[in-house]
Amino acid sequence: MDGPTLLPAIRTLAVGLLVPLGLICTFTYCTTLYRYHCDVRREPDGEGEYPTARSPPLIPYAIPKLGSTIGFSNQTVGKFWTWLRVQAERYGQGAFSIVLAGQRTHLIYSEDGLAAVFRSRHLSRAVLDRQLAVNVLGMSKEDSFKAFPDRTNEKEKITTERLHSDHLLSSAAVNTLTEKFIETFQAQLDADASLTDGLDINLYDWLWQLVFRASTTALCGSTLLEMYPDFDVDYRIWEDNLLGLLFGTPRLFARQAYRARDACVEKMERWLQAGYQHPVREGEDPSWTPDTGARIMHRRHDLYKQRELSIHSQAGWDLIFLAGILSNATPAAGWLLLHILSPTSAPDFRQRIMQELESCKRSDGYIDIPALTRLPLLNSAFHEVLRLYVDLLVVRQVDSSVALGTHHVRKGEQIMAPTWMTHRNPVFFARPEVFNPERFTTTNSVTGELSYSATGLGTNYFPFGGGHYMCPGRVFAKQEVLGIIAVLLLNFDITFTRFMKHTKGGLTEGGTDDFPTIKPGFAGNQVVGIQGDMRVRIIRRPLVTG
Ligand code: HEM
Known part of the structure; x- marks a missing residue:
């Protein structure tokens, strides 16, 4: 033709x-x-x-x-x-x-609907978990069913629920994890001699590296980063593309994301194999070892073996567990620190936070972590960070048709409960777009004493999800974030220089109003990323002795 x-x-x-x-x-x-x-x-x-x-x-x-x-x-x-x-x-x-x-x-997002979503036995998450296991972690389909079965096997010796309640939620476990995290975080700061003369840094970028190393070491031990000092490079690419992978973007359009995923899982796999060569001795149950990390990891590895997962799938499951701490607690600490130091915040905000923190210094120089978790303004500000910067979708599949409050849903359909619709609703939170660190505080009208509480908001505030699947790392996350703030502000003088603005060519100097913005991403990122930064001068405070 x-x-x-x-x-x-x-x-x-x-x-x-x-x-x-x-x-x-x-x-x-x-x-x-x-x-x-x-x-x-x-x-x-x-x-x-x-x-x-x-x-x-x-x-x-x-x-x-x-x-x-x-x-x-x-x-x-x-x-x-x-x-x-x-x-x-x-x-x-x-x-x-x-x-x-x-x-x-x-x-x-209605109150009755949300309450029913968190209570209902007709909803589950196994299908989504399996999709995540295969697409985001590179697990085989067969192993995804073993890791995330439709029904828990009552005869199983170890279950994820028991494991989380004993080794992640109990106060003994949380305190041990926090101590290890603070020890590693502090050790990195102590080892940096340049902080004594003073350093000019982009605060969040600098903090991210420190928290990445301390969190990874507290959970997985020190061997992983000794084997792969550049683990953070692939991790960052994988994290940025996590939701794209979850939604099944074809490899052709996301080559870098798949490469980073495979590299992260492979590195975790080699680290696991190395750890299994040095098993914990019979009868011993250490809270942490350099090769295998915290006790929660040891118990998780027992669970993996019980479910007969391949080493590749075990590595993938460890990676997403690590992401719980890295991808949520790190930006949460970043947002909180940026607000405390920002010239756009109320003039006395930082000073009041410092007064609270000073009261938590122990006589031996260490920080009293349980006391930190009772400070009213600091805790209120932490909850305000989660209100404003969590973009969570509680996702469930409908296993059998049911009424969720006044909403009827059918078997096979999917539920999403978005925090954004309630956390930023002016009916529940006045001027919801504004960061108000006092939002969760109350003053006793008789004694004038300040206290804080996030309870009583019911389903209008759920940064950690809810019901059966509620985040088991929530207590550790809070202690970790507050610990970061305390270590930095009590040991260093940090002076604001300017904001750094995000542009296509990278970070450029901004004005005093250019507070960092939310990094673009798909809905459901949990704690949203930080775009832009704050230039500061940081200098170690002289040790007060005697
Ligand atoms: C500010 C920090 C954090 C936020 C906002 C957060 C939020 C969440 C949310 C929303 C869920 C899903 C809940 C649901 O579906 O209802 C979740 C699950 C989970 N989180 Fe966190 N998380 C944080 C920190 C952590 C930390 C530090 C860890 C571990 C050390 C952790 C471990 C987990 C695990 C293992 C699950 C899965 C639980 C399951 O499937 O039963 N999270 N998290």
Whole structure:
């Protein structure tokens, strides 16, 4: 066929394809839009206070299967939720549904709906955990079923729940982990002679490295970073691409992410193999060893063996466990420190934090960690960081059709409970976009004593998720973050120089108003990343003796 005869054929083919596609999209949009408007305007069924549960209104879309995937995947953190809030207020809805990559997904944020999500026995997370195991950790499908079974085997000697409650949540375990973390964090600072004369640094970048090493050593021992001193390089790439991997971005479009994932897992695998060559001696149960890390890791490794996981899958599961501490507690500490030191904060904020911290110095020079966790302003500021900077999606699959408050969901569908819709709702938190370190404090009207509390907010505040799957690292995370702040502020003078702005070419000098912003990413990042930095001068304080 020559050129002139080929062109009309292509045109006919294009028209033949595009016209039906256009018609399908127009028809889909019109029908979903019509149904949406009927649903949002429908009066509640049922009697008075007891409305009958019904399926949340489905957000209209044009492309079948794709549904709202593109809008939901917008990488400006919070953009989708801001849009959804407008819909929620306009139509008085406590939940909406979207089609996400072909799956009907309910976004639930009403108080009764959230309470039911955390309580319900009809919801689980195994399918999502397996998707994460295969896509993000490179586990085989077979091992993902062994690691995340649909039902826990009652006969199992070790279970994840028992393991977490005994070795991650108990106060003895948390204190041991915190002590090891602080010891390693402090040792790095002590070893840096340049801090005595003073250093000009980009604060968060500097802190990230220190916390990365101290957290990894506290959990996994010192051998991992001795074997792979540059482990952080691949880890950072993997962390930045975690949600893209989870959603199954094909390897062709995310080569660097897959390479970093495989490199991280391979390094953890070699570290595990080296550790297994030096098993803990019979009858001994050390709280930490250089080769195998903390006791929680030893017990996890016992669980891996009980479930007969390959060494590759064991390494992947260790990697995501490590990410719990690295990818959440580190930015949380960063946001808190930036706010304390920022010239944009209230003038007396830093001074009051310092007064509180001074009261936690023990006579031997160490920090009284339990006392730190009772400081009202510091703890309130920590909770405020989590309110403002956690973009969490509590994700569950529906195992059997059920009413979650007034929302009816069907077997096979998916639930997402977004923190953004409640944590930034002006009805629950006045001026929600503003960092207010006093938000969780109260002053006793008789004694004038300041205290703090994040309880009483019920399901309006859930940075650590809720119910059966609630974060088991929550107590350690808080102690770690407060410990970082105390060690730095009590031992160093830190002077603000300027903010550093993020640009395409890297960080450039900013003004005194350019407080760092939220790093772009998919919804559901947990503690959001920090974009930009703060230039400071840091100098060790002279030791006070006698
Ligand atoms: C500020 C810090 C942290 C935040 C905001 C956070 C948040 C979360 C959230 C939201 C979940 C899922 C809960 C759900 O689905 O309902 C989770 C799970 C988990 N977190 Fe954390 N986390 C933090 C720190 C940590 C630390 C320090 C560790 C470990 C040392 C940790 C270990 C885990 C583990 C093992 C799970 C999975 C639990 C399970 O599947 O049963 N987290 N975390």
